[in-house]
Amino acid sequence: MQDIWVMKDPQYPSYPTEKNADVLDLIIKTSSNPNSYVLDCFCGSGTTLKSAQLLGRNWIGIDQSEQAIKVSAKKLDSISRDIFTPKPIYEKITLF
Ligand SMILES: C[S@@+](CC[C@H](N)C(=O)[O-])C[C@H]1O[C@@H](n2cnc3c(N)ncnc32)[C@H](O)[C@@H]1O
Numbered sequence: 001m002q003d004i005w006v007m008k009d010p011q012y013p014s015y016p017t018e019k020n021a022d023v024l025d026l027i028i029k030t031s032s033n034p035n036s037y038v039l040d041c042f043c044g045s046g047t048t049l050k051s052a053q054l055l056g057r058n059w060i061g062i063d064q065s066e067q068a069i070k071v072s073a074k075k076l077d078s079i080s081r082d083i084f085t086p087k088p089i090y091e092k093i094t095l096f
Contacts (some may be wrong), residue, residue, distance in 0.1 A: 001026075015045030015071050024051040032057055046072025053079055066092075 007020040028051050032038060038052040043061035049072060052059040063069055069090060076088050 013045070014075065015047075015068065018045045019047050021047060021051055024048050025055065028052055028055050028057060043072055044068050046075045050075050050079065053081075 005023060005026075007023040009020050010018050024047055028038060028048070032052075034056040036057050038048065038057045038059045039062075040048040040052075040059070041062040043049055043063045045068065046061060049059045049061045053076065061072055063072070069092075073088070073090050081087070
């Protein structure tokens with residue numbers, strides 16, 4: 001890989017700031033191992049979490065926006081998984 005990566009963001013994103021899945025795949029593959037944990041604490045539409053799931057990583061996603069969580073949940077629930085892979089758990093945590 002060169003220092004400058006040319007990868008366009010999706011033309012029709014499901015969330016305004018959605019990133020290109022290829023660049024996220026590359027970052028996850030080069031910076032973690034299968035079964036590692038990937039934490040995205042500003043997960044937006046869940047694109048990074050989806051890449052992590054498809055690459056065999058565990059993941060934790062956080063976002064303050066209910067809309068972001070809805071979009072992420074829809075994206076993650078659409079991934080087919082075998083019977084040994086648990087379904088994601090979505091929890092709303094309210095901080096005071
Ligand atoms: C640039 S977007 C993330 C885009 C994401 N990587 C994607 O591909 O869709 C940033 C996200 O951070 C969330 N955010 C901003 N401040 C936050 C905070 N203090 N705690 C949690 N989430 C936050 C926003 O709601 C927004 O969804």
